Amino acid sequence: MSVPANHEFFIDPGRCIGCQACVHACSECDTHRGHSMIHLEYIDRGLTTQTTPVVCMHCDSPTCAEVCPADAIKRTADGVVQTARKPRCIACNNCVLACPFGVPKMMSQFELMMKCDMCYDRTSTGKKPMCATVCPSGALYFGTREEIEALRTSAVPTNRFRFGGQVIHTKVNMMVPANRSVEYVDVASALNEAPTGQDIELNILTDRRPAATTT
């Protein structure tokens, strides 16, 4: 049994509450027990509580595999990019440096690149990935496209990303605002934008102007 073809992974950073349930749950997974493969980042804690979870996007043409000099990184027939093969991995770090999403982790104690394999031990037996099962806010979701469309009206999935001249198609979807038509997410240019944190109406706190009242 493998991941049902109609089940997909959806990341919705707009829903992330920074609780790290995914980070903790990831390290409970059988294939890498004790080690979390998820990164969870504050965008700019000084300005906002916005956080974002980073799991492997499982690219159609994985950059990590393309730059691997030892051909250690394999993509399964159903599109899951796996942790480097232990006998092959030379711990050169190429994949860590090359991945546009910053996903692979070099576990120097094992001399091995490890990364999210979409809980292959679970999804291959019909279970959901651990992170997407526990996530309390729906920032990580595993299910069918029909399910996510029924659950979300404010966001739509996309799986195209651009980094400079490189356009990447991924197995994992990112939820983007439904009211904008998006050809791809331009990740590199987004890096230069300040997080707004200002789409709350009449918010006096993150407003750059002095707050309306003090004592």
Place this chain on the structure above:
Amino acid sequence: MATLPAAPLETIEQFGPHLSYPAGARLDTAEEPDRQVKTHCCFCGQQCGIQLKIKDNVVVGFEPWEDFPFNRGMLCPKGVRRYLQGAHPDRLLTAYERDAAAPGGFRPLNYQAAVERVASEINRIQSAHGADAFAVLSGASLTTEKTYLMGKFARMCLRTANIDYNGRLCMVSAGAANKKSFGIDRSANPWSDIPQAEVVLIAGSNVAECSPITTNYVWQARERGAKVIVVDPRITPIARTCDLFLPVKPGRDVALFNGILHLMIEQGWIDQEFIDRYTVGFERVAEHVRQWTPQRTAEVTGVTEKAIRQAAQWWGQAKTSFLLHARGIEHHSHGVQNVLSTINIVLATGRLGREGCGYGTITGQANGQGGREHGQKCDQLPGWRDIDNPEHRAYIAKIWQISPEELPGKGVDAYEIFRKIDRGEIRGLLSICFNPKVSLPDNNFIGRMLDKLDFYVAIDFFLNESARHANVVLPGSLQEEDEGVVTSAEGRVIKINKCVDPPGDAREDWRIIQDIAQALGRQRGFTFDSPRQIFDELRRASAGGVADYSGITYEKVERQMGVFWPCPSEDHPGTPRLFEPGSWNPVAQGNGPFYFADGKARFNVATYAPPAEDVDADYPLLLTTGRVVSHFLSGTQTRRIGPLVDQYPEPRVELHPQLAEQLGIADGDWTTVESRRGACTLRAQVVRTIRPDTVFVPYHWAGLKSINQVTIAAQDPISKIPEYKVCAVRVSRASSPPAYAGVFEPQQ
């Protein structure tokens, strides 16, 4: 007694908090667990379903329980890591007795000898100073069976009036206001009504960190087009995505809700037909809120007039709505008034008792709901009965087979117990599931009072900071070492299932209480063989009361995945949604859906008063306190779980960059927060997500890191909840690191 038996570092070396990380069988993926038990998380009032994996009488991991309807497999970091509290190096495996010469200040003691010593001290103190000179402090993380037994033990075995519980720091403002308005104290709706609402108003609840699973319910409402309004002095993660943020100045919530009601009445955004048919007291409230013009409301609350008008419009014009609140509006010297003011804006719309029309308080503790229903409160008997009511006394006396005259009267609240210690009126104390040295305000006073006692016995699974002051410590049980029911924030009675046996000499808490009763020679009424037997008596004791559990059985709870009380008979399915039109209850007897004789809800005038301690020239800033997502309450458990400590190792003081600039404080600087009661030096976290006139510090840490050294022991006159959410402080950049820096580990 004078002081602690050993220096804190020595006690910590022996008893912790130390950190536990996955190791051994918890890391070995080749080993299959012996079994997997469906149960619930031990922490907050959400009570998420979880399956625990057991190997060789140790909980070695978890598996999400996706069928449980409340959380569908979802968990927060505390739930994911909760299994690490078992088989912990700090676990108390024997009884202990204070001995300054022993390592850490305590020497192991034979369990039976310890119980006999406790009984003889109780006898000695009560013979010399009267029955009320021995007090009991209990907790709302215990199963309902245990909370019932604690109330019975205090009244019937110890014959003391002085029992109270740590829900006094948690749920009592909501409970008191709910009783005054509805005649019943329970969330009015199941959470499944939240996504059906057009407007969700969240007042004083850091939902994403303190009740993370509720986030998804709120956001599902938002996906369906609901507007989310958040009232909070901080932009918490739930506030980050709200549609309207009302950054209320701490302590001014009544003014805000009175101001909103003022506009609703002015604009006609009320349901006059509902008000006439189902409520009393509206006119007086309407008259009272007339003074709360938008301009005055804005001046008092620090929220812009435009935002107040927007809130009133969205709330007033909605067809369906859900109002949620939590400690943010309840932890005040006028906490009951705050809650009444929110209930008034719900009642005025008539949006109750229907799908998508709801109201609820989010309970904090595992059994924050069930733990406040069956008699461990100082003024209460089982089934939410009143200890001053002769009929109620007679009913319970009959169940307990004693005469009503033998039942003590009303005791005092948890904080007043310490004042009575100060006055010499209380000389002995038994505590269980309560760590007042960390969790009560102005806690240097609490430490002195624990030392002043003639005798203190603490029951716990770890030597918490309060138990370090004890004469005798009895090794109690972890949640997974016993069975019983708890009631979640929704009012859903669920079943905690036993996973492992208590290790060593530790035993189930109810057995320890019964052992003490036996050693006192007063075992009559304390000879239960199992939690099920206690539950069966509790069912009878609650029958006919407002919190009626008589139709609930363990089997029904398992079969239905929870039963919402009231459930007055075995063929009754339970009551997920209260106040439905035409519903019957034992108080109204068919006269209406609310729990008063006439069946009508009460509008109550909610009066504004500033906090007990407002800012002045010497203490010009407001301090507010709360929780972070990876810790729970006084940290007895979570400060021992390595991955949760790593996530948020030590408390920080949050302050706005405008304030930080004025004070010359940079992010990460050692910063002193000082009140008239005490000071606490912590690292600064400079963030734009808090009002510039307010600083925030989480309260889960002990000793010099405890912000409750600084908080005020002012209490609500009705609920007696302490005012954790606001006091006056001054803040400055510390000239040197605090004494604990480099000495204690983050969790210690």
